[in-house]
Amino acid sequence: xxxxxxxxxxxxxxxxxxxxxxxxxxxxxxxxxxxxxxxxxxxxxxxxxxxxxxxxxxxxxxxxxxxxxxxxxxxxxxxxxxxxxxxxxxxxxxxxxxxxxxxxxxxxxxxxxxxxxxxxxxxxxxxxxxxxxxxxxxxxxxxxxxxxxxxxxxxxxxxxxxxxxxxxxxxxxxxxxxxxxxxxxxxxxxxxxxxxxxxxxxxxxxxxxxx
Amino acid sequence: xxxxxxxxxxxxxxxxxxxxxxxxxxxxxxxxxxxxxxxxxxxxxxxxxxxxxxxxxxxxxxxxxxxxxxxxxxxxxxxxxxxxxxxxxxxxxxxxxxxxxxxxxxxxxxxxxxxxxxxxxxxxxxxxxxxxxxxxxxxxxxxxxxxxxxxxxxxxxxxxxxxxxxxxxxxxxxxxxxxxx
Numbered sequence: 001x002x003x004x005x006x007x008x009x010x011x012x013x014x015x016x017x018x019x020x021x022x023x024x025x026x027x028x029x030x031x032x033x034x035x036x037x038x039x040x041x042x043x044x045x046x047x048x049x050x051x052x053x054x055x056x057x058x059x060x061x062x063x064x065x066x067x068x069x070x071x072x073x074x075x076x077x078x079x080x081x082x083x084x085x086x087x088x089x090x091x092x093x094x095x096x097x098x099x100x101x102x103x104x105x106x107x108x109x110x111x112x113x114x115x116x117x118x119x120x121x122x123x124x125x126x127x128x129x130x131x132x133x134x135x136x137x138x139x140x141x142x143x144x145x146x147x148x149x150x151x152x153x154x155x156x157x158x159x160x161x162x163x164x165x166x167x168x169x170x171x172x173x174x175x176x177x178x179x180x181x182x183x184x185x186x187x188x189x190x191x192x193x194x195x196x197x198x199x200x201x202x203x204x205x206x207x208x209x210x211x
Numbered sequence: 212x213x214x215x216x217x218x219x220x221x222x223x224x225x226x227x228x229x230x231x232x233x234x235x236x237x238x239x240x241x242x243x244x245x246x247x248x249x250x251x252x253x254x255x256x257x258x259x260x261x262x263x264x265x266x267x268x269x270x271x272x273x274x275x276x277x278x279x280x281x282x283x284x285x286x287x288x289x290x291x292x293x294x295x296x297x298x299x300x301x302x303x304x305x306x307x308x309x310x311x312x313x314x315x316x317x318x319x320x321x322x323x324x325x326x327x328x329x330x331x332x333x334x335x336x337x338x339x340x341x342x343x344x345x346x347x348x349x350x351x352x353x354x355x356x357x358x359x360x361x362x363x364x365x366x367x368x369x370x371x372x373x374x375x376x377x378x379x380x381x382x383x384x385x386x387x388x389x390x391x392x
Contacts, residue, residue, distance in 0.1 A: 003266055006270070007235055010235075010269065014229070081288070082275065
């Protein structure tokens with residue numbers, strides 16, 4: 001085929017609907033909120049939620065993943081446009097990571113040695129990791145699908161950010177159910193669940209988001 | 212560069228409003244530029260293969276046309292797609308065919324308008340060569356001197372310049388490969 005003929009064929013096609021990044025973000029957050037909503041409808045929030053939410057470490061358990069979700073979501077949808085420097089802006093994640101680290105260290109320093117990891121039991125871990133992974137599964141998959149309409153020049157990174165946004169969103173919803181208020185527990189194990197989804201989404205993204 | 216930016220973004224704006232002829236003009240305008248980029252990266256590919264890659268890039272630009280931000284400059288968007296697809300195309304083709312040195316030099320001399328984006332890219336690559344090789348590549352590929360002229364200036368035979376040029380281009384191709392993630 002001659003290049004001129006190709007151009008003539010391409011030019012004959014109608015103009016597409018332009019990509020609207022807030023629309024992508026809304027769809028991803030909508031599906032994540034739906035998954036959290038279904039989860040909370042089935043298992044219900046913790047009974048003492050209103051009373052517990054006056055304690056800063058309980059507030060942080062919900063606020064921190066919500067912050068990560070917000071930042072990662074915006075970084076993820078920006079990957080939908082082809083970029084010369086796909087990594088630009090990632091430093092924004094340093095803020096919540098710094099807060100998480102600070103929270104962990106503060107809790108470690110202020111708690112008695114025997115109280116630090118007393119709540120790490122196999123059932124508690126299975127519940128925390130298992131439920132966050134379960135809530136994340138659908139939103140993470142859909143977030144990758146939604147990004148497929150874009151043209152990410154770093155597919156694995158775009159996948160990772162989509163996974164990070166959905167799993168942090170899932171953790172936000174899960175935190176309203178979770179009774180573990182020790183930052184040493186939730187920073188570590190929410191972090192592990194979020195990390196697993198992020199890595200899995202990076203791998204999936206490197207395949208699904210190729211174009 | 213600025214002219215190109217204003218011209219192309221005006222064409223795309225009209226195209227997005229449904230003007231197919233403006234879109235065709237845009238594609239025609241970017242084609243020589245993209246061809247320059249493909250050629251700069253794949254000097255050891257046959258012209259027909261280069262044209263295939265060019266068409267793949269044009270198709271990708273068309274398929275991802277909706278990802279352009281109307282409020283942002285066109286050139287970075289265009290170059291991001293082109294670079295992504297060119298790298299992708301070369302990776303899928305694996306190692307390239309070798310052409311005789313004479314053909315290579317001729318191709319270089321025949322290049323009528325060294326493209327600015329491609330030039331920026333190749334300047335960076337040329338910078339990684341040893342100074343003498345860099346001088347030869349610059350003289351022949353960018354300033355358009357013949358190997359004989361370069362040889363006369365550097366005190367080398369015509370043939371030695373051609374061999375040095377060939378090695379330098381191979382080295383540049385290797386550098387490009389090494390960069391690809």
